[in-house]
Amino acid sequence: MSVDQVLLALADPTRRRLLEELGRRPASSATTLAAQVPVSRQAVVKHLAVLRESRLVTGHRAGKEVLFTACPEQLTATASWMTSLAANWEERLQLLKREAEHGGPVRHRLKEGRVG
Numbered sequence: 830m831s832v833d834q835v836l837l838a839l840a841d842p843t844r845r846r847l848l849e850e851l852g853r854r855p856a857s858s859a860t861t862l863a864a865q866v867p868v869s870r871q872a873v874v875k876h877l878a879v880l881r882e883s884r885l886v887t888g889h890r891a892g893k894e895v896l897f898t899a900c901p902e903q904l905t906a907t908a909s910w911m912t913s914l915a916a917n918w919e920e921r922l923q924l925l926k927r928e929a930e931h932g933g934p935v936r937h938r939l940k941e942g943r944v945g
Contacts (some may be wrong), residue, residue: 838883856896
């Protein structure tokens with residue numbers, strides 16, 4: 830899984846909207862999704878390709894159409910990474926706060942990557 834790919838895919842508001850729409854329904858075609866966003870069906874197909882490459886959606890053929898469904902695993906993995914990153918920064922900020930409020934030798938631990 831590439832967090833970079835997921836974040837790049839989610840950077841576009843139309844792709845986020847498509848992903849939200851797919852989260853609300855079991856499976857949808859590009860035509861059905863195009864009715865929900867202010868872009869053409871062809872643009873929706875291109876956006877779905879980006880979402881598919883980042884493994885946020887999957888598609889399967891049903892007759893003449895391709896039906897797309899959301900894949901929450903990549904979102905979960907990316908959210909987990911972001912939560913871990915936020916916790917690390919929160920820990921570092923708390924350490925800096927303690928140093929600012931009380932002084933003391935915590936700066937060298939932060940510089941060395943040791944927190945606590």
